[in-house]
Structures are given as C-alpha cells and as structure tokens.
Amino acid sequence: MIEIRDLTKVYRLNKKQMAESHTKNPKKTAVDHLSLTAKKGEIYGLLGPNGAGKTTTLRCISTIIRPTSGEIYVDGHEVQKEPEAVRNSIGFLTSDIKLDDQFDADYMFRFFGRLHKVPEDVLKKRRDELFDYFGISEFAHKKIKELSTGMKQKAAIAVSLVHDPDIVIFDEPTNGLDIITARNVTDYLKKLRDDGKLVIISTHIMSEAQKLCDRIGMIIDGKKEAEGTLDELLTKTCTNDLEDAFFQIYSARKGVM
C-alpha cells in the first residue's frame, strides 16, 4: 500500500530556471498538499497536464528526491526514515533513470538483479520470463546505445522488475512506444495487478488512463482536484468520457474555457 499524507515539494530555482520560467520567485511549488492512498491489486493513475507534478510525486515516493513536507508510507515504511526498505519493495521506471549506454540489456538485468540480491537461479528464471514477454531476447546482447527508443524502454521495464517488486511505479510507461509495444506493456501492468501487486502510473493520455486504471487521481498545479473510478469521475462531472471529465475539472480549477 502507498499512503501519501499532505505531500508538498518546493523546488529551489536557479537563475537560469527563473529566467526560463519568466519569474522572479526562486521557489516553485510542484506538489501542493497532496494526499492519496493506493492499495495492492489496483492500478492507480496520476493523470494531469504537463508540469502538473506527477513525476515529482512519483520521484518522492521512490526516494529519488526528498519531500519538502508531508509523509509517504510504502508498505508501512516512511520514505525518509526507511528509504532502503522502500527501495526493496518498489520497481521504479522513469525517463530520467537511464540504462548505461555502454552495456547490453542482459548485463544490466543481471547487474541490477545482483544489486537487489536476487539468487542466481531466480534471476535466470526472471530473465527468461521478462525477456520472452517483452521480446528482448533478440537484442539482449546489443549495446543500449544501439537500441531504438522502444527497445530501450522495454529493457528499462524488465530491469525495473528484476526483483519482482510488490509495488510497481511507472512514470509514463508507454512514452515513445508504438501501439503494439504500448499494449504489450499495459497488458503486463494488468497482469501484475491481477497477481495482487500495486501498480501506480503517471500519464497524460486520457485513453490510457480510461482503459487501464482502476482509480484515477487528477492532478492540476500540484493539487489533487478529483479522484475516483472512471464511473465515479463520469458521474461526478455528468460526462461520458474521461477527456470531457478532465476538461470540466480543469476549467473549474482554472476558471477558463
């Protein structure tokens, strides 16, 4: 289970970032008093526009960055107090963690498996299963730098799952993938959910959230503006699809459109 209580993350901007953002304020609040709970056996989607604070939230859960305030519990372990225990129970995929270009997928998989202390026989079984499923075997010995975007993403997904984590946190998992590979990935996320794991993803693709997620949290300007199952969100907004529901919530928040 993941429980976020009143999470706030404020970035300190350098001069260049301030100039790029056309602001004189050196502080940027990326996540603003956000609370949510996600449980095993569900796919929870963080849905929001660019810059809403989705990646920042996932990076705080995954112990990559420290919250400014608030608490996050991952299977009962608080991320700042017990980061090791948190890292052991999660698999994290994000575009800013890249596999080393000089190595191949097979090497990276085994390297991270050993880092997570996965026994050799289990590691081989996991490798066979994941490489088969994602069709990685045929390029397992090519250097990462020689792989296409989709191949890299598939390899990164397999590596993030090497230790069979109970909680899978994927930041925009289908980013850059063609529809066949994207379907492959979302089907695997459903399988993980059906195996009783908690899957939490971020996305700005409405159709993906609509089809994949059991519950959705809509994030705008770092705040959770709505949360529920697809049916609950459609009922709440009197709409027929998630895109319309999102626009309604977005315009209520921004006072536009």
Ligand SMILES: Nc1ncnc2c1ncn2[C@@H]1O[C@H](COP(=O)(O)OP(=O)(O)OP(=O)(O)O)[C@@H](O)[C@H]1O
């Ligand atoms: N390291 C950083 N330093 C300063 N500001 C940052 C940093 N990382 C993110 N931000 C800012 O925080 C806000 C939230 O960014 P974040 O990446 O969490 O959004 P997001 O919802 O994941 O967006 P996207 O869908 O575009 O990936 C944005 O305004 C972004 O510019």
